[in-house]
Amino acid sequence: MSASRDSSTVLRNDYPWTTTPLIASAPMARVSKPPLAVAVSKAGGLGFIAAGYTSHNLEDLLEEAAKLLSKASDALAIGESGTLPVGVGFITWSASLEAALPALRKYQPCAVWLFAPPTGIRDLIPWAKQIREVTSHATKIWVQIGSVADAILATELLQPSVLVVQGSDAGGHALAQGASLISLVPEVHDKIREIQAQQQHVKHPIQLLAAGGISDGRGLAASVQLGAQGCVLGTRFLASPEALIADGYQKEVLRASDGGCSTVRTTIYDKVRDIHGWPACYDGRGLINQTYIDSVNGLSEEDNQDLYSDELEKGSEGYGPTGRITTYAGTGVGLIKEVLPARDIVLSVRREANRLLGQTPQSSKL
Amino acid sequence: MSASRDSSTVLRNDYPWTTTPLIASAPMARVSKPPLAVAVSKAGGLGFIAAGYTSHNLEDLLEEAAKLLSKASDALAIGESGTLPVGVGFITWSASLEAALPALRKYQPCAVWLFAPPTGIRDLIPWAKQIREVTSHATKIWVQIGSVADAILATELLQPSVLVVQGSDAGGHALAQGASLISLVPEVHDKIREIQAQQQHVKHPIQLLAAGGISDGRGLAASVQLGAQGCVLGTRFLASPEALIADGYQKEVLRASDGGCSTVRTTIYDKVRDIHGWPACYDGRGLINQTYIDSVNGLSEEDNQDLYSDELEKGSEGYGPTGRITTYAGTGVGLIKEVLPARDIVLSVRREANRLLGQTPQSSKL
Incomplete structure (x- = not known):
């Protein structure tokens, strides 16, 4: 169907346990701990642990995730690259790269999600460089942006695997002024494809995940139509037993x-x-x-x-x-009316989206 | 595919020259004159003339539209109901219902689009009642809302044919605080269907058109996935030769x-x-x-x-x-890079949306 959907194999190569369209759980500070992230990945999504404002207990968090992931009853196979099938999100104006590197080296999470640099996208250059170095490029770089300008900068300066395109409907922190997904995703899509078409040596097209205001399969299906390969759910997972929430x-x-x-x-x-x-x-x-x-x-x-x-x-x-x-x-x-296990959220949102998109999910695992 | 799409025959019954998913042009004050509205309707969309802040020259506007519509070379058949196949939009805190009624009686535009009542949705009761009376219900009532609360009120008080669901990305006037289409359309959809399921004597389900931030077929396809039967384009038509614009x-x-x-x-x-x-x-x-x-x-x-x-x-x-x-x-x-005739905008947006939705357009005319 859409050209953007054809590139979805990129995500399944990098995160082979996942099913299209990809559903990621947002690394919500204080809320997104290993139980939530692991439940999402076990359901064929990609769960993110929030390192949040600091990185000081990252090793403990990743150790907990590794244990949960290896539980005999429903162990999740580790990808060919040997990465841990969960990601880690950093609030980069506050968190310490240096403090995070040992744990990233040791556990090699499949992705890091970099958000909110103190002065601009350029601040993320050492993050991308050093994380790639200590994980031998096994850990993929995701960058969250809320404007076309930042999407361009991130593409040119960081060559991320994924751009998380955050619209103005998002809960928690986001750009104070910005568009919602309805125009932001297609405008970012077109601009990124234009840049990548001019670049030499682009192995993979940058993947776009839509974030902000999505609670169900309709929002995911809409995101795919707009040019994304999947979506991020944040608020939706607040209503799961795995969220650490009052x-x-x-x-x-x-x-x-x-x-x-x-x-x-x-x-x-x-x-x-x-x-x-x-x-x-x-x-x-x-x-x-x-x-x-x-x-x-x-x-x-x-x-x-x-x-x-x-x-x-x-x-x-x-x-x-x-x-x-x-x-x-x-x-x-x-749109959120009940607490559901994170697994059920992932499965039901994906099922509804695929029904709307008239597709059967593409996966080798689920 | 989606349940909401099944009801699209309602729109084709009421506006038989149109093609699904419906594309309407917004009644932009000072900009949306008969040439734009007529071009949109002639392309199988639904064009709206802006009565705007006043209604004083509405008869002239509708006379001009009627003449353009009857031009021999590409005359547009008038619907079975005998309505004029263009609509009229009113900024209701400012425009005069009384001044508008004679022209509405005489020309029976297929729809009126009511926006921005001075104190709340209740102010629109006389508008809906009197317009229905003078046109023997031939002119359908469209109500623009930007919140679920107003969608509920409009449904209960006015039984509109169409709710124009306006998200925060919209150009020009809209609620200062509100959601974008990504969450507003599905939440309105669910609430309206819930209300209508409880109502007796509902002949037709209220149709939803998504407005705000849409410029191309991707936005229209996304709107359909979210639960709308079509979309409104405003800014996109500013880049058409038919728009009255500096x-x-x-x-x-x-x-x-x-x-x-x-x-x-x-x-x-x-x-x-x-x-x-x-x-x-x-x-x-x-x-x-x-x-x-x-x-x-x-x-x-x-x-x-x-x-x-x-x-x-x-x-x-x-x-x-x-x-x-x-x-x-x-x-x-x-997303807007070139001036295109309004007809080409309608045709290309609809074509792209239908390609993404994997559908051939449903129409008896085009």
């Missing part, structure tokens, strides 16, 4: 509807948690709660932060429209 | 790239043109120019307006990143 948070994900109205992009949800340092072009999308409303109504950041600290003591009661605890979610939150 | 404006549409970064949602582009009265929940997306930059940097609205008035004297030179004249465009602007 009960109150998960309840809100199930409760919320009308995702474009019940969520908002803002920086206040970082500020009240005393998280500083995100590059100025980023903010985060979360469910609207009292923290945001008070901020709009002029409450000082200091007072808002004090109220936040008090609210944390309430535990799960601190979530919700009249609560204060940060509840990052994308606009696809309104 | 040369400088059209050049900017061709020049701009990276649509999520080169455009922005703001209210300043109305203010400098002395347009007041848009309900507070709306703003408009346009290409970033000096008007916006000065506004962000603190220039007073009064001074900005004065500079705008001066700029208008420059004509087409007043457009562009260092210009000041308002240049509304959606994020799909980066």
